[in-house]
Amino acid sequence: MSATLQQLAELIGAELQGDPTLEIRRVFPIDQAQAGDITFVANPKYLSKLKDCQASAVIVAPGLEAPDMNLLVTENPYLAFAKILTFLQGESTAPKGIMQGAHVAETAELGDGVSVYPGAVIGENVKVGAGTVLHPGVVVYADVVIGENCLLHAGAIVREGCRLGNRVILQPSAVIGADGFGFAPDGSSYYKIPQVGIVVLEDDVEIGACSCVDRAAMGVTRIGRGTKFDNLVQIGHNADIGEDCLLVSHCGVAGSSKVGNHCTFGGQTAVAGHVTVGDNVTLGGRTGVTGNVDSNQLLSGLPPVPHKEWLKMTMSLPKVPEMRKELQKLKKRLAELEAQVKED
Amino acid sequence: MSATLQQLAELIGAELQGDPTLEIRRVFPIDQAQAGDITFVANPKYLSKLKDCQASAVIVAPGLEAPDMNLLVTENPYLAFAKILTFLQGESTAPKGIMQGAHVAETAELGDGVSVYPGAVIGENVKVGAGTVLHPGVVVYADVVIGENCLLHAGAIVREGCRLGNRVILQPSAVIGADGFGFAPDGSSYYKIPQVGIVVLEDDVEIGACSCVDRAAMGVTRIGRGTKFDNLVQIGHNADIGEDCLLVSHCGVAGSSKVGNHCTFGGQTAVAGHVTVGDNVTLGGRTGVTGNVDSNQLLSGLPPVPHKEWLKMTMSLPKVPEMRKELQKLKKRLAELEAQVKED
Amino acid sequence: MSATLQQLAELIGAELQGDPTLEIRRVFPIDQAQAGDITFVANPKYLSKLKDCQASAVIVAPGLEAPDMNLLVTENPYLAFAKILTFLQGESTAPKGIMQGAHVAETAELGDGVSVYPGAVIGENVKVGAGTVLHPGVVVYADVVIGENCLLHAGAIVREGCRLGNRVILQPSAVIGADGFGFAPDGSSYYKIPQVGIVVLEDDVEIGACSCVDRAAMGVTRIGRGTKFDNLVQIGHNADIGEDCLLVSHCGVAGSSKVGNHCTFGGQTAVAGHVTVGDNVTLGGRTGVTGNVDSNQLLSGLPPVPHKEWLKMTMSLPKVPEMRKELQKLKKRLAELEAQVKED
Incomplete structure (x- = not known):
């Protein structure tokens, strides 16, 4: 064009x-x-x-x-x-309609101009909004609702009952709605707790390749409007991520945690379960959040401290072995001096 | 119901x-x-x-x-x-039998009540036990043996010769039996070592979405009965994970390492290659195991130390820059005092 | 044989x-x-x-x-x-030709002895070199060029326009050419920047299961000849990885960074965006590279320091709480001694 x-x-x-x-x-x-x-x-x-x-x-x-x-x-x-x-x-050049080699359940409802490529599989009672494109190997389980003008790349999987808003993008092999990691101890073994909730991806969400958003144990795992995940990100069951967040690759947010709006998490950042992170929180790469975090902060480290403080800390840590030696020397010198003063 | x-x-x-x-x-x-x-x-x-x-x-x-x-x-x-x-x-509502659009090799043997969804592909000489469900996009390579009442979600892949016990669950896009990461130096390049072993998942194992268990170079990579992996977990070739373990997302266990029974590893925990971890070991999030670990411990950190010690350590590390300054001040004051005492 | x-x-x-x-x-x-x-x-x-x-x-x-x-x-x-x-x-035993249940666009060109398994999908204008094997569930988007004797395992995905050299191996569910993580701030929201570049995997590259190499925003994300990635590795848009490198699982290299030849990165290592790492650099597990790194070094830590120094550091860090106490005691003893000397 x-x-x-x-x-x-x-x-x-x-x-x-x-x-x-x-x-x-x-x-x-x-x-x-x-x-x-x-x-x-x-x-x-x-x-x-x-x-x-x-x-x-x-x-x-x-x-x-x-x-x-x-x-x-x-x-x-x-x-x-x-x-x-x-x-x-220009516009998407995807051919419209259900292509040969796609498998669409008879009870599925597809909007105008939906593209379903060969090898895509759409389950019972699924609803797909107008203009949405499903690439080869996409699998949509039963009872899923997908909005308009979404783009589901090859191998993306959406499990039963999950709901995607409009203009949602799933990169290849993104997994929406896998079972949350929930087990009840039963002696020394574990009994699987059925994960009967769903995932809701609001409008304009983008999920990276091989990123996983687990379905809720009960209720909803929500990813807020406009939030974008990089590749290989993990979101636990019943987590709630706000709007307009950016999560860089290899981030993980554990179950039942709540992240506010407009947060940015650097790569490999982890948030423990059952904590709350406020709005406008920026976390440097590999931050480890172990407790609640107030809004409007730039933090790094495990546990997180203000980013500038963390920078000073990381520069000083390699000096600790030398500090230990100095401390021993000082101790010895002080003891000698104490003895001498006592003698005098 | x-x-x-x-x-x-x-x-x-x-x-x-x-x-x-x-x-x-x-x-x-x-x-x-x-x-x-x-x-x-x-x-x-x-x-x-x-x-x-x-x-x-x-x-x-x-x-x-x-x-x-x-x-x-x-x-x-x-x-x-x-x-x-x-x-x-209630019971699974999956339709029984080989659905239209599934590809099952003639030499494959399917037990009673097996469900094979459209887009699933089952290779030569595969055996699938009664009641097992294979969702769309599941790929089972040749010579695989899968037990009874297993559940393989969409996009899960089991490579040649691997063996799954009964009631094994693979979440979407779990990868069982990819080649281990083995290369022989050949000048400055690397020559691929064929990975001719297999993976064995024992009864009641569950593997999370996009988690990977590599096949052994030779022999077996074993995941013990009842062990559960969260999403995006990596297990290297010839590793041996015991029974009733829980590995949270982004964990990695490198090649040839052995983990005992009833261990729990927090998210992003890593175990180096060729080490042994005992039974009943709990590792906090992001622990890094670099050597052998005895049974019955709760550890954190890189290298791991008792969890309480690690908590104290992490709280004190941000104080190190201030400690360095104090140390310098003390050194100066001590030198001055030494000079004064000497003079006296 | x-x-x-x-x-x-x-x-x-x-x-x-x-x-x-x-x-x-x-x-x-x-x-x-x-x-x-x-x-x-x-x-x-x-x-x-x-x-x-x-x-x-x-x-x-x-x-x-x-x-x-x-x-x-x-x-x-x-x-x-x-x-x-x-x-x-011995030789691959894969049946030759396009098997029933594979979907190959009419405009695709396949070399001699190519194997395309059921459930594989090959898009418009794709070129596949002689002897290459595409397993079930492989998806190759339009305009991709794949060399000779490549092996694409089940669920591997190559997006539009990307180029693979000869003897390239993709383990199951590897994702080549997903969109880079690029967004322009638009008020408090983010506007997606179209990622119009490609990925080039040179000869003899191997990409692990569920590893992701993102397409360039513009231009090329390059993985050099002979480089091997383990599983769950992430490479950002416009990164450039040299020849004969080994990246262990859960590594990440952020956008626009350049890694030289013959580098080895331990598991969970991360390289920040827009930095340069020289040749023959070995990074221990979980290293965090935040700035440029010269050639011919063995480093660990965040930020990285010489590996031996890092080992000493990690062994000494659990002593910091005790050091703090000692420091306070010394301070007190010194103050007392100072007072005493003053009195004398």
Whole structure:
């Protein structure tokens, strides 16, 4: 697809400086862009690269002086770049309808323009909203409800009764609604507790490849609107994750914990079970949350402390063996001095 | 399904106080239960909630005074709850037989009442025991033996020659029998060592979603009877995990290590290769085992130390930067004092 | 398959001592080998086991005295063992061609002797090189190029446009080319940045079960020739991993980071985004790389320090609570002594 600079200015609500009829075909990074491309400068430190840039147009923040270039001026060039990239990609080219080799139960209801690829399997009483795409190997168990314009990549699995909102994206092999990890001790063995709850993924949620959101023991495991998970993330039964959170790969949130809105967890971060994390909490990579966390903090470590304090701590820990030796020396010197003062 | 209170009392071996003909349809938590439901009190701190509870009956431990309520009195209310929940769920409703769109090799032998869903693929010479259910997208390679009443969820994969006992559960996309990570250095490159062993999952094992148990290089990678893995767990080749263990998500046990019976590993715990962990070992979240561990311990940390010691340690580590400063000050004060005493 | 000792000597370029016509059927570890088997001694500490060994022949390094045994003498017995094991396994027995129940787009081009199992799905314009095997449930999206003699295990997924070299192995449920984790802040929400790049896996790469290599935002996420990943590894968008690296399970390398050649990362190791790691870097288990790392080092810890220093550190950290107490005592004693000296 292509568009004129004028069309793109309207798309992102930018001020256009230059030729409105200029035809744009691609978006490319500043050091790779060619004629016909648009690029962007989101970080002022890259402004110097503009003079060697071959792009036909540039998305910039207000205040830039570049009189010889075609510019789209907007407060958030990075967001504008993403929107233009999306626009130029065009609509999904997935063939519509149930393709040969797909298996759809007779009781399933599919909305308009749903795509079901070969090897996808849709169970009894499933409802799939208009425009949703189910790639090969997707398995949807009975009684699932999926919203409109969702994208379920190959091998994604949604177990019985779970509910997905609109525009939900499941990357390949994401697993929604596996049994929570619940067992009752029975002597020295364990008796499986049936996990009869569900998972609800609200609108605009994205779940990464091989990430797992377990169904509730009873009730709901909820992932809030707009929250995005990277790959290999684990969410335990009855956890409740708020809206607009970002969880980076290998994160885990244990059962029944509650995370607020607009939290960001670095990779390998873990949250213990039955704790509450407030809103706007940012956790550095490999943080380990063992108790409740108040809102509006930047923390790291196990247990978490303010990130700056953690940085100082990690730099000082390799000095501990030396500190131990110094401490012993001081102790000896002090004892000697004490003896000497006593003698005097 | 439903049952009378009398039936449920007999099911769990409880003493019945109240109306034996009462009809029970569901099990629900104490604060959500309605008329027709049974609930349970496993933890005495929730006893106070009973007075507002709408449930028709309650499972309790001996010693509770609640004269106006229908009670099932049993030593282990949590286990009784799980058993009643299982009973009220009823039998699996999976259609029996090989459904259209499943691919079963002619040489495969299926027991009575096996369910093979569309998109499941069963290889040559596979044996599947009676009552086992294979969901869509399950792939069973050649020469695999699967016991009775197993449940293989969508996308679960069992590679060639592996053996599953009875009542084994594989959550979606569990991978049994992938090649172990074995390579022989060949100059600066690596030559793949064929992994010709298998995996044995004994009776009542459950493997979580996207968890991986690698086949042995030679011989067997064994997971003992009754052991349960959460999601995203990794077990290396030739590892041997005992009976009745619980491994929480993101745990890893490296190749050739041996874990005893009745061990519990918190999330993200790792065990290095070629070590032995005894029986009844509980490891806190993110423990890192680098050497052998004796039986009957509760440990945490990398390397592991007694859990209480680890708690004290983690609380004190953020103080290290301040300790370094204090140490320098003390050193200076001591030197000054030494000089002064010498002068005197 | 079987072979004479003479054939095996030629295969691995070893000096033969003993009977060249001896027929060898299997390779087995030294304590399990029987008549007809060949075994190996890679580690001199196992030499003493040779006297009880039932094997018909042994692969050993030069310098061993064992006059009564059939020997293959070679500089690298472990490598020789792997090569003989591979040889005795024989060729793949996978049936050739597109099996019933596989779905191959008409525009796909398959080389000679390709095997496509039931339930595998190959998209439009895909090219698959000669001898490659695609197991059940493999999904290859449009425009993918796969080299010769690759092995894609069940449930492995390769998304649109990605490229695999020759002899690439994907273990079950490996995910190649899922979207990178890229979002532009849009108020308090996030706007998805289309991930329009690809993944390139060079020749002889092996990717473990449920491991994920994300497609580039733009451009390429590259995994270099001969590099091997264990299970559950995560590689972010635009990362670049060099040749002959080994990444153990649960490792993560974040977006845009560059790892050199011949690096080995222990389990659960994480590399932050936008950093560079040199060549021949070995990282102990659970290392956390937060900045650039020079070549030719053995490091551990978060942030990483030389491995020996890290070992000393981890042993001393449990002493910190005691050190704090000692420090307080010293402070008190010093203050008392200071007061006393002042008085005197």
